Amino acid sequence: MSFWQQIKDQFRTNDSSGDEQPSGPPCFWQVDMHSHLLPGIDDGVQTPEQALLCLEQLQGWGIQKVITTPHVSRDYYPNTTETLLKGQDRLQNLVIEHNLPLTVEVAAEYMLDDFFPDLIANNDLLSFGAERYVLFETGFEANSLGLETVIFRLQTKGYTPVLAHPERYAYFHKHRDMLPRLREMGCLFQLNWLSVTGLYGERVKKQARLMLEQKSIDFVGSDLHGPSLSGRFQGVFSAPDFALFAQQPLRNASLLTDVGWPVG
């Protein structure tokens, strides 16, 4: 048995320990647009084998297209558009080599730091979809200074801002009026699948439910960092709030046929 086969069998064994398999592919939204599957460039997968396992899992859940989004930040992950696009070539080759029925693209998850306004000003962002969606995140505890300014700057440059996992930020839990205000400005919201399981805590789960009840989720994303979390993902599809995904104005599936936008 090859080394690769041994790794796959190990994860499949772990996967099936007590988890019920869904009867059909649960990911009706078809496109996953938040994950960390470029090996070794952020806190996501570290090897091509791990990337392949993740892609196989996503495909098994019904995902047909993966737009993976490595972290970009000045301090921790100073990835550039050039290095990310090289990674895209390698990931696409991996998919072809292993005959996976998936298409893959690379965008990014940008940290709202001092560096981000420069990237916006220089049109140096990896967006996705015809609407030029740009996925970005902020720090988790304090309100990011300039959040509304950055949203406005993105829009004036022709991008559509998408805030990654808004349910996870503590300051939005305390200031309930802020998220509706951002959405009114035209900022879209991406919910992490795992938030409905309570993985990030009860407050995040509660915030996720509130946003789902308000039907204010534009994208759902796995935020998959590695295959070791796979057992937890089975819990998403059996979570009571998973049923609310079908009631959202989700745009994921529109990305299946979108040709994207040239870089710059």
Ligand SMILES: [Fe+2]
């Ligand atoms: Fe992420």
